[in-house]
Amino acid sequence: MSENATPRPPTESGCPDGFQYMHPVMIKNFGNWDYHEDPEPGVLLHVAKSGDKIWTVRCGTQRILDLFTLRKLCDIADEHADGFIRFTIRSNVEYMVAKEEQVQPLIKAIKDAGFIVGGTRNSVAMISHTQGWLHCDIPGTDASGVVKSMMDELIDEFKEWNMPNRVHITTSCCQINCGGQGDIAINIQHTKPPKINHDLVANVCERPSVVARCPVAAIRPALVNGKPSLEVDEKKCICCGACFPPCPPMQINDAEHSKLAVWIGGNHSNARSKPSFQKLVAAGIPNNPPRWPEATAIVKRILKVYKEDAKDWERINDWVDRIGWPRFFELTKLPFTKFHVDTWRGARKSLNASTHIRF
């Protein structure tokens, strides 16, 4: 075909200018906003130094959008929101309007179309995640399904302001953890070493790279059945799955032994304390499609205790810093095991070298 003979060179235009898609009130007041208020859940009101106002209505969606849904979101923008849309980092949709009388009809249109208004201030925000079995090449679970199942049960917490502070939940299908750090993170944790298909390794994997990927040097080159392959020292293996992406014949996912683990206290903000990493609280949770009820039950249990016990403005990490880990395990009735004691580099920094003990 002629188009193959003369391929089109790309225009390397990079990141587009967002100003062309920005509400005129936001362009006019760029860099000159004064304060904001939260008139009701899911709604923000920003007031500029000029006196101009912009109302934002935030709503949750299924994140993986089909074109029907995308066009429905556009219809709402055209009919009720001056044709502007933006997306938050947690894949919520935001509509921005300059007149107060636009707000309630906009909310109604969003709700009528089946989307969920909320996710602002001290709510449980939309769970951040990526694709899972739908599209990823290494997933141990289906983050999209886990999220749908959990949000069905947490929907009222998304719509209301019941929490001491905002709760960011994330979920990830492997230890690369694309969902990121979260107040609560639900992540795959493999519990058995990879199963190796020795017939394929030599053809598929660049063996030295695979050896280099292992965090604990448990992989070494080996001849198996006369073929060059790799072998794993299963006593050293930490089942992290780092070898699987560069070497798909080292299958780490297991229908039975790839479990879910729950981590808490990850916080990106610098507010109050410095940004913090999440800590393991529960593991061995069955990877149980299509609804993952066991994982949801643990998340709800943690949220219930947090809601009852934390003070205003305490994120989950702030709350546990105040009450201490023994109390956390006591209140949530989650088992404390030897696996909660860190063994990785720098682990001694996580031990209690003091007599600071609450009774």
Next chain:
Amino acid sequence: MVKKYETPMLDVLEEGQWPSFISGIRRLANEHPSEFINNITHSLLGQLEHSYETRKGYWKGGTVSVFGYGGGIIPRFSEVGDAFPASREFHTLRVQPPAGNYYSSAMLRQLADSWEKYGSGLVTFHGQTGNIMFIGTTTDNTQHFFDEINEYGWDLGGAGPCVRTAMSCVGAARCEQSCANEHKIHRLLVNNFMDDMHRPALPYKFKFKVSGCPNDCQNAIERADMAIIGTWRDDMGVDQDAVKAYVESKGRKYIIDNVVNRCPSQALSLNDDDTLEVDNRNCVRCMHCLNVMPKALSPGEDKGITMLIGGKRTLKIGDLMGTVVVPFMKLESDEDYERLVEIAEEAIDFFAENALEHERTGEMIERIGLVNYMEGIGLEIDPNMISNPRESSYVRLDEWDQEAEKWNEAQAEKAAG
């Protein structure tokens, strides 16, 4: 004839109040006029059901690219393509969003029309690296779709060992806490490295993220190799009448418990007349009090940015937060912005030359030490880069006198202005 599959497990995910991604895919499968879309999405549902039943994924990577680029597409070939042939190839295009993720409905419709011609009809705003993810099409169609949207201003993002798509917050366009022009920083930085994005040749990925204030809504410190965070260095703004109004409406106890006592550096005190005293020299710009009382408190006037380098998630050596490498710099003049880009160029050049294969910047710094890294990219060390000085005495101090002299000279120079 469209081939359909039984999906009893996925059907369960159509129940419940939260919008269902399965219902959306099924609508494409059953109701969309394009037979290509019907086939590919039915087949996708079939394979996904198979994953739910067996608790395994069945996609494999490969090599797919558009003419002139080496990255930007996530190739997916099905391992069970014989059973689900219509989605045998199901590649994703990563497309860079506008800074701040702003769109008009007209532009979204135009993108939807193009994707309808060439893809599965599934799209996500956005992936965790910040790209628009156009999910699911054939190798041929990746080129056609890219050619079409590239004509009206859209470019592929990063995938593989390269400079990745950047992210920035809602920023100065709507947020009173913004201390920087996130939009300009984002585009200036990333658009300077299009060659490094489109032709992956770095040791591993390199990400920029921009947050306009220390609330860090873009998760930059933890997730970016180079995090740019807006901040200020003069006194914060205090509207004492508004403080009094907060005390009046919320009560003194509430303000003491939730504002004063939550200050991490004990820089706040509530006066007897319900005004707020701020020890600005000891304020660490954490944002908490500004978040609680946005009407009363605001960032100062002398705004700029803090730069941190080296954040990343677990694999391989464990999670790393970014480290401060520039405690404060102004971003006002063209020269200021040029200097910012220059630091980024130094950081990427040094990364390209010194990181091991599949090693992120943070891991490289852990291996070679912050001091060597700072020398490598031509920045001076500063006590703002550490939580505390070294605790270990296992160190050679042969050149202590020269180093102390260097510091004293620099301080004298600063004092002289």
